[in-house]
Amino acid sequence: xxSQQKLNLGRLLFxxxxxxxxxxxxxxxxxxxxxxxxxxxxxxxxxxxTSQKLCKGQNEVIMVGQTYLCMLExxxxxxxxxxxxxxxxxxxxxxxxxVGLQVPSSSxxxxx
Amino acid sequence: MLIFESTPSSIELKKFYENATIVQNQGWFxxxxxxxxxRTPTGNLFQVPSEPLALAIATEWNSQKDTIKRQAMHLSxxxxxxxxxxMQRSRKDIIKGILHFLETDTILxxxxxxxxxxxxxxxxxxxxxxxxxxxxxxxxESTTSLMPPEIPANxxxxxxRKLTSLNDWALVGFQYGVENLKSIILMLGITDKLLTxxxxxxxxxxxxxxxxxxxxxVDWHHDAxxxxxxxxxxxxxxxxxxxxxxxxxxxxxxxxxxx
Numbered sequence: 001x002x003s004q005q006k007l008n009l010g011r012l013l014f015x016x017x018x019x020x021x022x023x024x025x026x027x028x029x030x031x032x033x034x035x036x037x038x039x040x041x042x043x044x045x046x047x048x049x050t051s052q053k054l055c056k057g058q059n060e061v062i063m064v065g066q067t068y069l070c071m072l073e074x075x076x077x078x079x080x081x082x083x084x085x086x087x088x089x090x091x092x093x094x095x096x097x098x099v100g101l102q103v104p105s106s107s108x109x110x111x112x
Numbered sequence: 113m114l115i116f117e118s119t120p121s122s123i124e125l126k127k128f129y130e131n132a133t134i135v136q137n138q139g140w141f142x143x144x145x146x147x148x149x150x151r152t153p154t155g156n157l158f159q160v161p162s163e164p165l166a167l168a169i170a171t172e173w174n175s176q177k178d179t180i181k182r183q184a185m186h187l188s189x190x191x192x193x194x195x196x197x198x199m200q201r202s203r204k205d206i207i208k209g210i211l212h213f214l215e216t217d218t219i220l221x222x223x224x225x226x227x228x229x230x231x232x233x234x235x236x237x238x239x240x241x242x243x244x245x246x247x248x249x250x251x252x253e254s255t256t257s258l259m260p261p262e263i264p265a266n267x268x269x270x271x272x273r274k275l276t277s278l279n280d281w282a283l284v285g286f287q288y289g290v291e292n293l294k295s296i297i298l299m300l301g302i303t304d305k306l307l308t309x310x311x312x313x314x315x316x317x318x319x320x321x322x323x324x325x326x327x328x329x330v331d332w333h334h335d336a337x338x339x340x341x342x343x344x345x346x347x348x349x350x351x352x353x354x355x356x357x358x359x360x361x362x363x364x365x366x367x368x369x370x371x
Contacts, residue, residue, distance in 0.1 A: 021171070024171075024175040025171060025174045026174060026175065026176070026177055027131060027174050028130070028131070034171075034174075035133065035134065035167055035170070036167040036168065036170060036171045039164060039167050063305055063308075064350070064353060067308075067309055067349050067350055067353070068168065068346070068350060070308070070309045070342055070343075071186070071309075071342070071343050071346035071347055074338075074339040074340075074342035074343035074346065075184050075339070075343045077335070077339045078184075078336060078339035078340050078343060079184070081331065081332055081335060081339065082336070084332070085332040
């Protein structure tokens with residue numbers, strides 16, 4: 001794979017990670033100052049495309065980065081869906097009323 | 113002891129801290145919520161053997177808004193499981209539990225009907241099975257009958273050896289992945305960098321993928337399912353990767369038994 005392709009893949013991944021973490025973290029400090037983001041930056045810098053060597057290191061940073069991005073994105077999307085379709089569960093009374101029935105005033109099941 | 117450890121998960125806990133940070137302490141990494149040390153549900157000190165894992169966990173805590181949604185904090189939950197070992201499992205128990213999935217491994221079960229689905233299974237699953245065979249030098253066949261496939265003893269042995277090589281932390285992560293994917297082979301595919309999490313999850317859900325293409329997709333059910341699975345499996349994969357012996361600063365055993 002051309003090292004340029006890998007470089008672009010790395011850049012895109014970095015951008016998406018940045019965006020995802022920006023959305024998800026609630027912190028007073030800037031994202032670039034948080035230890036977690038600084039770690040990501042250091043990982044990308046450490047395994048930069050400088051020459052043909054370090055291929056394994058690059059691949060690993062990209063794979064781990066993609067996995068982490070997958071986790072963050074999936075959590076966000078799951079939450080968005082949950083929010084969009086949030087409903088409160090109907091009570092038995094409400095369910096019965098839906099079809100024109102009434103819950104009996106006293107239960108006959110408990111008669112011992 | 114902070115209140116939240118004994119709070120049942122049905123009660124929503126308000127976010128009670130401003131900032132989560134990590135601290136290194138004798139080879140382990142702890143998480144601080146403001147000035148207080150994070151603890152596990154049973155009150156043990158929360159500590160993990162890997163810096164990126166600790167950072168990701170701090171990020172989980174920093175991602176909470178008004179209430180703590182513990183069901184979304186997979187890395188924290190997995191760590192708590194290792195530290196507290198609530199089910200009192202030994203390494204042997206965990207490995208045995210994982211191996212049990214081999215017999216019922218998703219990608220070993222093939223149908224003959226409908227032919228389109230049989231084809232899809234062959235196209236998608238067979239390459240992964242072939243990869244396992246050549247990568248681990250084992251024999252393993254799929255089955256079309258209702259009975260579990262015959263697992264050659266050597267195959268079980270080789271996979272068991274692979275699992276034994278994982279330390280306590282990576283083992284718990286691996287098990288979580290297998291449990292969610294319903295497949296050892298797919299989880300091995302992830303940890304051996306053959307498959308992305310998204311691909312593994314898709315392969316795990318192949319029947320549903322096939323059905324929804326025919327009968328339609330219901331996003332609040334099907335997509336929610338996908339995102340949930342992906343978040344869990346991704347957490348499992350990260351846990352295995354970050355806690356593996358060459359990554360973690362220490363591989364103290366947490367579980368006392370010898371195997």
